[in-house]
Amino acid sequence: MQRAGEQQLAEVTEEELTALVVGDTGVTWFRGRLAGRFKGEEFVAQVCYTRTWIRTPAGWRLLAAHVSPAV
Numbered sequence: 001m002q003r004a005g006e007q008q009l010a011e012v013t014e015e016e017l018t019a020l021v022v023g024d025t026g027v028t029w030f031r032g033r034l035a036g037r038f039k040g041e042e043f044v045a046q047v048c049y050t051r052t053w054i055r056t057p058a059g060w061r062l063l064a065a066h067v068s069p070a071v
Helices: none
Strands: 006-021 027-038 043-055 058-067
Touching: none
Parallel strands: none
Antiparallel strands: 006 027, 027 043, 043 058
């Protein structure tokens, strides 16, 4: 959705960020506040992101991602 231009972020406020790296694999956990526009509508959301990364010869690449509302 970010690449398609359906979502434009005006604010990303990090409240917590944790990272774990084992060998060539990493996982990051982000909790924070997002604000912007999605499909033309304004939004504000508290979210949690989990991302899994792999290290390649070109650098770190995103392998998988998940986002959910923060509770």
